[in-house]
Amino acid sequence: MNHRRIDRTTGALAFVASFLVIAPMIALLAKVPWSSFMSRLTQHQSISAIQLSLWSSLLAAAISVVLGVPLAWVLARGNKRITSILRPIVLAPIVLPPTVAGMALLALLGRDGLIGRYIYQATGWSMPFTSVAVVVTGVFVGMPFLALIVESNFRHLPVDLEEAAEIDRASTRDIFSLVALPQMRNGITTGAVLAWARALGEFGATMMFAGSLPGRTQTWAMQVYIEMDIDMGSAYTLSAVMLLIAVSVVFALRKPLTQAFTS
Amino acid sequence: MTVFAASSLADSFTTLGKLFEKSHPGVTVTFSFLASPTLATQIRAGAPADVFVSASSKDMYGASARAPIYQDLISNRVVLAVPIKNPYKIAAIKDLDKAGVKWIQCAPELPCGSAADAALMSNGSVKSKPASLEPKASGVIAKLMQGEVDAAIVYHTDVVKNHKLLKEIEFSDRFTSSTRYLIAIISDGKQKVLARTFVDFIKSSQSISFLRRSGFGITS
Numbered sequence: 001m002n003h004r005r006i007d008r009t010t011g012a013l014a015f016v017a018s019f020l021v022i023a024p025m026i027a028l029l030a031k032v033p034w035s036s037f038m039s040r041l042t043q044h045q046s047i048s049a050i051q052l053s054l055w056s057s058l059l060a061a062a063i064s065v066v067l068g069v070p071l072a073w074v075l076a077r078g079n080k081r082i083t084s085i086l087r088p089i090v091l092a093p094i095v096l097p098p099t100v101a102g103m104a105l106l107a108l109l110g111r112d113g114l115i116g117r118y119i120y121q122a123t124g125w126s127m128p129f130t131s132v133a134v135v136v137t138g139v140f141v142g143m144p145f146l147a148l149i150v151e152s153n154f155r156h157l158p159v160d161l162e163e164a165a166e167i168d169r170a171s172t173r174d175i176f177s178l179v180a181l182p183q184m185r186n187g188i189t190t191g192a193v194l195a196w197a198r199a200l201g202e203f204g205a206t207m208m209f210a211g212s213l214p215g216r217t218q219t220w221a222m223q224v225y226i227e228m229d230i231d232m233g234s235a236y237t238l239s240a241v242m243l244l245i246a247v248s249v250v251f252a253l254r255k256p257l258t259q260a261f262t263s
Numbered sequence: 264m265t266v267f268a269a270s271s272l273a274d275s276f277t278t279l280g281k282l283f284e285k286s287h288p289g290v291t292v293t294f295s296f297l298a299s300p301t302l303a304t305q306i307r308a309g310a311p312a313d314v315f316v317s318a319s320s321k322d323m324y325g326a327s328a329r330a331p332i333y334q335d336l337i338s339n340r341v342v343l344a345v346p347i348k349n350p351y352k353i354a355a356i357k358d359l360d361k362a363g364v365k366w367i368q369c370a371p372e373l374p375c376g377s378a379a380d381a382a383l384m385s386n387g388s389v390k391s392k393p394a395s396l397e398p399k400a401s402g403v404i405a406k407l408m409q410g411e412v413d414a415a416i417v418y419h420t421d422v423v424k425n426h427k428l429l430k431e432i433e434f435s436d437r438f439t440s441s442t443r444y445l446i447a448i449i450s451d452g453k454q455k456v457l458a459r460t461f462v463d464f465i466k467s468s469q470s471i472s473f474l475r476r477s478g479f480g481i482t483s
Contacts, residue, residue: 106409106411110409111409111411112410126365126411128406129365129367129394129395207398207402210395211367211395211402212370212395212396213393213394213396214396222398226372226398229298229300229303229304230372
């Protein structure tokens, strides 16, 4: 790294860029009423929203691992004609506006949805307004992040090991589970944490698809939105904890994240 | 000129805004239709509004630092709305307790939510809980129209607008189910003269009778 390589203009633009990103986060922390921080964080509504968000996002991350890792393997090693079409479609939720995600989930799983209507007719149960909807939304928005990271990691595994295993007549399933997977601990962890963080922060699609009921579908992010009109102090408190989580996640993952996006 | 108005006014005020623009060449009215408490928060934070129309007095007080003088405008009331098809044959407020019925209302911090809570409490017969306390009034009517729920507590004006698809069941206590809209000129707005003209236009008998046809009530 040579500091003299950076000219003044570029340096100034980089400063503005850093300011735009860092300053709002510092301002947020500055607005938190620290003296009443714990009492605001532990009030009933906050606790139940945090609990719901934690368990639903962890469950969404777990489902994302179970389904997303095989998906990533297929994208990395599958038939290129299929994967070149499949990849952009399954990764689309990364750039999809949350409101569009909400509409899409309703279109499929709502009472009148393409699948939802049969579930409703058969059982009288529909997914919107349930905690299940919160988890499904989390998987929809989070799993693509996991698939993206894990696929990139699979691609950078040396193929020699897999080829050697193939020569030794290992089954394709064993190559996946016994050869490739064990080398993936870092990649899967990174992907899982990203999927979890995305699910934890989800707001728009959840509001549209799952509604907002304390204890059942009213998530942490939703609580921030609601408190903004009732008690700014609570909104700042709840936001600050989310911010600290986000920063810690990125900090803890700084090495694998850099690798995943540069290799 | 920028007008911050409760989202339940979106349809009628859009129409009135166009009429105003027509009779005042060169004037553009920009609306921001959001939940009243959200608008009040934004006004407190210095949002560039010229006129504020809230759906409750509470939210007008919330913006009182910049909207110290306000006037009564119109009223609205919450009703129980059900689709015309109405598979659960909901015919009275107490039918919300029928097994399998899924119903929603606005979150209690919204005017439509506090009116719904007050109306239900005054009615006293409903024991079931809503499936969701929607943070946006428009979300309640949208989910009812989509068929995600069997009933919803919405504004009378929402039912008037969708009268081909919805029918309403009134709460017997009109006082608790009602909400009053207040209108104010933002004291440090950039277009105070125009704002005054706009408020007079909204309060004119022509505008009021239009609002009345949309289902709003008269308060003064």
